[in-house]
Each structure stands twice: as C-alpha cells, then as structure tokens.
Amino acid sequence: MQVLVTESLKIPEGINVSINNGKLVVKGKKGELQRDISSIRGIEISIKNNIITIESTFANRKTKSLVYTLLRHIQNMFIGVTKGYRYYLKIIFTHFPMSVKVVGDEVQITNLIGEKNIRKAKILDGVKVTVKGEDIVVEGIDLEKVAQTAANIERASKISGFDRRVFGDGIFIYKKEVIE
Numbered sequence: 001m002q003v004l005v006t007e008s009l010k011i012p013e014g015i016n017v018s019i020n021n022g023k024l025v026v027k028g029k030k031g032e033l034q035r036d037i038s039s040i041r042g043i044e045i046s047i048k049n050n051i052i053t054i055e056s057t058f059a060n061r062k063t064k065s066l067v068y069t070l071l072r073h074i075q076n077m078f079i080g081v082t083k084g085y086r087y088y089l090k091i092i093f094t095h096f097p098m099s100v101k102v103v104g105d106e107v108q109i110t111n112l113i114g115e116k117n118i119r120k121a122k123i124l125d126g127v128k129v130t131v132k133g134e135d136i137v138v139e140g141i142d143l144e145k146v147a148q149t150a151a152n153i154e155r156a157s158k159i160s161g162f163d164r165r166v167f168g169d170g171i172f173i174y175k176k177e178v179i180e
Contacts, residue, residue, distance in 0.1 A: 005067050006055040012078055017047055024074070028081025030141050031126075035073060043067060079178055080141040087150040088175040089136040092168060098157075100136065100171070102129050107136070107153050113162070113169050121156035124149050136171065139179065147176075 011017050016027040022038025024045070037045065042063050043056045054070055056063045079085075091100055099110045107129060109119040123129050127140040127149045136153060140146040150173050157171040 003059045003064075004055065004057055005059040005064050006053065007067055007071050009052045009054075009071060009074060011047075011050045011052060012082065015078060015081060017052060019045060019047065024077075026074070026077040026081055028078070030081050030084055033077045033080055033142055035077065037070070040066065040070065043070065045070075076143045080143055084139060084141050084179040085143050085146045086177050086179050087138040087146055087173055088177075089138065089150060089153055089171050090174050091134045091136065091171050094169060095167065096169075098169065100131050102131060107131075107156070109157055109171070112157060113159055113167060119156045121152040122149070123152075129153075 014029055018025045019037075022036060024035045024037050026033045026035075042058065043054060043066060046053050046055075052074060054067050056067055059067070091098055093112075096111050096114045098112050101108055101110075102123070105123045107121040107123060109121070112119060124145040126142055127138060127145050129149065130137045130139075138146055138150045138153070140149075153171055154173055157169075159167060159169060
C-alpha cells in the first residue's frame with residue numbers, strides 16, 4: 001500500500017525562497033534565514049509558481065510527522081523574515097538586588113541571592129538583547145535562536161538548594177510575541 005502525503009504552502013509577497021545544495025534559503029525585508037535540509041530522507045521539496053510543495057511517497061508515521069514539522073519550520077521562517085520574534089523576561093529578586101547587563105555576546109547576572117560569582121548566559125548570533133529596568137527583551141528573526149537565548153538567560157539564573165517558596169529570585173520568561 002502506497003501512502004502519499006502532499007502539503008503546499010504559498011510564498012507570501014516580498015519573500016524569496018530558494019533551495020541550494022541542501023539548504024533552504026528564505027529572504028525577506030528583515031533579513032535572510034537558512035535551514036539545512038540535506039539530511040532529511042524520503043521527502044521531496046519543490047518550488048513552482050510561488051508555491052512550496054512538500055511531499056513524501058511512502059510515508060509512515062515518522063515521515064508524515066516530518067513533513068508537517070518541516071512545513072511549520074518554513075512558516076516560522078516566513079514570519080521571521082517579515083515580522084520577527086520577541087520574548088520578554090522579568091527580573092525578580094526579594095532578598096538581594098540583582099544586577100543584569102549585556103556584555104558582548106553574553107548576559108551577565110551579578111549578586112543573584114548574594115552570590116559573588118558572575119553568572120553568564122550566551123546570546124546566539126542574530127539576536128538582540130536589551131535590559132530595561134526589571135525587564136529583558138530578546139528580539140530576532142530566527143525563532144529558534146531567540147527562544148534558545150531566552151532559555152539560556154532563564155537557566156543561568158536558576159537557583160538550587162533553596163526553598164522555591166521563599167526564594168523566588170531569578171529571571172523568568174513571561175511573554176512571547178510576533179513583532180508587528
């Protein structure tokens with residue numbers, strides 16, 4: 001029995017999509033995103049008449065889910081190159097005043113629950129981080145890099161060995177949005 005899965009996606013105005021040497025390249029007004037698709041087996045991707053077609057001929061459960069995952073990644077790339085993504089984080093401290101600053105390609109957190117060492121979180125390429133009072137704003141066109149940078153900041157401020165009901169100090173993601 002042959003199972004055919006075919007999904008189509010119209011390319012919006014102002015976006016240029018190409019496939020070169022196993023890389024899917026999406027260009028828009030905000031920039032350019034690339035995704036390596038050379039390792040994906042059993043799926044054909046074609047671009048004709050401003051429509052991207054993703055299809056798999058002998059689709060089992062795993063291959064079918066891969067088709068829809070790839071479709072969603074391409075939609076996220078479209079949103080990224082036209083609008084962009086933004087994550088908001090809140091700096092919360094109750095006992096010791098925490099200091100957060102951006103230095104180069106990392107966020108430095110000092111005086112978290114009175115610690116003397118500086119905690120560092122990596123900022124990925126193409127992501128902009130700004131600290132405004134008790135808020136941290138993480139922006140960029142690549143959803144995965146923006147989300148990973150926000151997660152790096154949240155993870156760097158995680159405290160262990162204390163009662164979380166008493167020591168609620170840290171930096172936490174509280175809002176995610178598409179930039180309009």
